[in-house]
Amino acid sequence: MNEMEDIMNSSSAPASSAWSRFAALTRHAFKMEFRQKNGLAGLILFSIAAVYTCYQVTGSRADAEAWNALAWVVLLFSAFNAVAKSWPEDAPEMRAYLVHVVRPQEWVLARITFFSLLLCGMSSIVFMAFILFLGTEHLNGMQAVYFFMGMLVTSVALASLLAMIQALAVRANGGFGLIAVLGLPLIIPVILIATRYGMDILHGISFADTAHNLLFLGTLSGGFGALGFILFPYLWSD
Amino acid sequence: MAHNIWKIGGFILIACVLVLVFAVPMGPGLLELRGTGDTAMSNDLDRKMPEYLLTGFGTHWSENPQDLQVLVRSKANLARLEVIDVLDDTHARIGLTLPYSVPSKSWDVLTNHSVDGTLLLENGLFLSDRFIDESIILSDIDIEEFEADLPFHFPYQPRILESIRNLMLHVPMWFTMFVLMGIAFVASIKQLASARATAEDEKAESAVRVGLLFGILGLVTGSVWARFTWGAWWVDDPQLNGALVTVLVYSGYMVLRNSLESAALRARLSAVYNLFAFVILIILLMVLPRFTESLHPGKGGNPGFNSYDLDSALRAAFYPAVIGWILIGLWMHRINMRITRLNKKLK
Numbered sequence: 001m002n003e004m005e006d007i008m009n010s011s012s013a014p015a016s017s018a019w020s021r022f023a024a025l026t027r028h029a030f031k032m033e034f035r036q037k038n039g040l041a042g043l044i045l046f047s048i049a050a051v052y053t054c055y056q057v058t059g060s061r062a063d064a065e066a067w068n069a070l071a072w073v074v075l076l077f078s079a080f081n082a083v084a085k086s087w088p089e090d091a092p093e094m095r096a097y098l099v100h101v102v103r104p105q106e107w108v109l110a111r112i113t114f115f116s117l118l119l120c121g122m123s124s125i126v127f128m129a130f131i132l133f134l135g136t137e138h139l140n141g142m143q144a145v146y147f148f149m150g151m152l153v154t155s156v157a158l159a160s161l162l163a164m165i166q167a168l169a170v171r172a173n174g175g176f177g178l179i180a181v182l183g184l185p186l187i188i189p190v191i192l193i194a195t196r197y198g199m200d201i202l203h204g205i206s207f208a209d210t211a212h213n214l215l216f217l218g219t220l221s222g223g224f225g226a227l228g229f230i231l232f233p234y235l236w237s238d
Numbered sequence: 239m240a241h242n243i244w245k246i247g248g249f250i251l252i253a254c255v256l257v258l259v260f261a262v263p264m265g266p267g268l269l270e271l272r273g274t275g276d277t278a279m280s281n282d283l284d285r286k287m288p289e290y291l292l293t294g295f296g297t298h299w300s301e302n303p304q305d306l307q308v309l310v311r312s313k314a315n316l317a318r319l320e321v322i323d324v325l326d327d328t329h330a331r332i333g334l335t336l337p338y339s340v341p342s343k344s345w346d347v348l349t350n351h352s353v354d355g356t357l358l359l360e361n362g363l364f365l366s367d368r369f370i371d372e373s374i375i376l377s378d379i380d381i382e383e384f385e386a387d388l389p390f391h392f393p394y395q396p397r398i399l400e401s402i403r404n405l406m407l408h409v410p411m412w413f414t415m416f417v418l419m420g421i422a423f424v425a426s427i428k429q430l431a432s433a434r435a436t437a438e439d440e441k442a443e444s445a446v447r448v449g450l451l452f453g454i455l456g457l458v459t460g461s462v463w464a465r466f467t468w469g470a471w472w473v474d475d476p477q478l479n480g481a482l483v484t485v486l487v488y489s490g491y492m493v494l495r496n497s498l499e500s501a502a503l504r505a506r507l508s509a510v511y512n513l514f515a516f517v518i519l520i521i522l523l524m525v526l527p528r529f530t531e532s533l534h535p536g537k538g539g540n541p542g543f544n545s546y547d548l549d550s551a552l553r554a555a556f557y558p559a560v561i562g563w564i565l566i567g568l569w570m571h572r573i574n575m576r577i578t579r580l581n582k583k584l585k
Contacts, residue, residue: 161514164510164514168494168507168510168511171503171507172494172497172498172503172507173497174497178493178494178497181490181493181494182490182493182494182511184486185483185486185487185489185490185518186487186490186514186515186518188479188483188522189483189518189521189522189526192476192479192526193526196530216529220521223517224514227513227514227517231430231510231513231514234430234506234509234510235506235507235510
C-alpha cells in the first residue's frame with residue numbers, strides 16, 4: 001500500500017485543501033507513469049513507428065492534404081494508445097480507499113490534467129517525428145508554430161474527453177476495445193475541427209482567420225471537462 | 239380509451255400522410271430544351287431554323303396544343319420561339335427563331351399553356367455559336383404570366399422531381415430521433431438522480447433503441463434521396479457524416495450496456511455515457527454543419543427548403559407527417575419499454 005501513502009505524503013499539508021489534494025494526485029499520476037519506464041518508452045516507440053510508417057507508405061512525398069491528415073490520425077491513435085490502459089489507481093481496492101480521502105471532482109480534474117500534459121508530450125513527439133521524417137516543406141516559419149499550437153489545444157480536448165471514457169471503460173471492465181468503441185465516435189468532432197484548422201494553416205490562411213477553430217476546440221474541452229466534473233462522482237461511487 | 243387517443247391519432251396521421259405521399263400528383267415543370275441537330279422550315283420567317291426538343295414534366299400539352307407558347311428571356315429581352323408541333327403531353331418540337339446576333343448566351347425558357355400556367359426553366363437555353371451583341375434589344379412582345387388552377391399537387395422542383403415525396407419520410411425520421419434521444423437524455427438525468435431503481439434506465443434504453451432505428455431509417459431514406467439528386471449513395475458532407483457518427487455514438491451506448499452485468503452499475507454508467515452522447519449529437523447535427531459548406535438543404539448558406547415551406551401543399555403533408563411519425567416513435571418506445579420490463583419480471 002505504498003502508493004496510497006505516496007499520495008497523501010507527497011502533499012505538503014496532507015489532505016488539507018482541494019487544491020493540494022488535486023496537486024498531489026496529479027504529481028502522483030506522473031510519478032507512477034515515470035516509474036514504469038518501459039510503458040512510457042512503448043508509447044514513444046509507437047508514435048515514432050507510426051510516423052515512420054506514414055513516411056514509408058507515402059514514399060516521403062506527402063502533399064499538404066496527406067501531411068495534415070496523417071498528422072492528426074497519428075496524434076489520435078497515439079492519444080488512444082496513451083490512455084487506453086488501466087493505471088494502478090484504477091484498481092477497485094485503490095478506488096475503495098481513494099473515495100475516503102479525495103473528492104471525485106479532484107480526482108477527475110487531476111486525471112484530465114495528467115492526460116492533457118501526457119498528450120501534449122505525445123503530440124510534441126509526433127510533431128518532431130513528422131518534421132524529421134516527412135519534412136517541413138508545407139510548414140514555413142510561423143506556420144509550424146501555429147500547427148504545433150493546434151496540436152497542443154487538440155491534445156487538451158482529447159484528454160478532457162478520454163479521461164471520462166477511460167474511467168467508464170475501467171468501471172465496465174472493458175479493455176482497449178471498449179475505449180475505442182465508446183471513444184472514437186465521440187472524438188470525431190474534435191478531430192474534424194482540428195483537421196480543418198491544420199488544413200487552413202497549411203494552405204497559408206492567416207492565423208487570425210482560422211483561430212476560431214482553436215476557440216471552438218477550447219470550448220469543447222471546457223464542455224467535456226465540465227461534464228466530467230459533474231458526472232464523474234456517479235462513475236466513482238458504488 | 240381516452241389515454242390512448244394519441245396512438246390512434248398518430249396512426250391515422252401516418253396513414254393519411256402515406257396516402258398523400260404516394261397519391262398526390264406532381265405539379266408541372268420543364269425538364270430541358272435540347273437541340274436535335276435537325277433544321278425545320280419556319281412558317282413565319284420563311285427561312286430554315288434549328289430544331290429543338292422541349293421536354294416537360296407532368297405537363298398537359300396535348301390537351302390544348304394550340305395554346306402552347308414557348309418564349310426565352312434574358313434580363314429585359316423576351317423572344318418567342320416557334321412551336322412546330324406537340325408530340326405528346328410532355329414533348330414538343332420547337333424551332334429556334336432567334337437572329338444570329340443575340341444580346342446574351344444564356345436564356346431562361348418560359349412556357350405558357352392554358353392548363354399548366356406559366357412554367358420557367360432557368361438557364362434552359364445556352365447559345366454557344368451565336369454572335370453576342372449586348373446592345374440588341376428583343377422585347378417586342380408581352381407575356382401574360384399566370385398560375386394554373388390545378389388540383390392539389392406537390393410543387394415541381396428541378397432535379398428533385400418526384401423524390402420530393404421523400405420529404406415526408408426522410409425529414410421526420412430525424413425529428414423523431416431527436417425527440418427520442420431527448421427523452422433518453424432526460425431519463426438518464428433522472429436515473430442519475432435516483433439511487434437504486436432502474437426504471438428510468440429502462441426508459442432511456444428503449445428510447446435509444448427506437449431512436450437508433452429511426453436514425454438508421456433516416457440514413458437509408460437520405461441515401462436513396464442522395465442517389466437521385468446528387469448521383470451517389472453517399473457524399474462527403476458534414477451533415478451526412480454527423481448523422482452517421484451520431485448513429486455510431488448511440489451504437490456505442492448499446493455496446494456499453496451489453497458489456498455490463500450488474501443492473502445498478504449498468505444504469506449509472508450508461509446514463510453517464512448517454513449524457514455525453516446527447517451533447518455530441520447536438521454538436522454534430524446542430525452546430526458543426528452550420529460552420530461548413532454543405533450540399534444538404536437548410537445548412538451552410540444553402541437556402542434549402544425555404545421555398546417549399548411556403549408551399550401550402552407540402553406544408554399540409556409535411557407537418558402532419560412530422561407529428562405522426564413522432565407519435566408513432568413514442569408509441570414504439572412505450573411498447574419497447576414494456577417488453578423490457580416484462581422480460582425483467584420473467585427472469
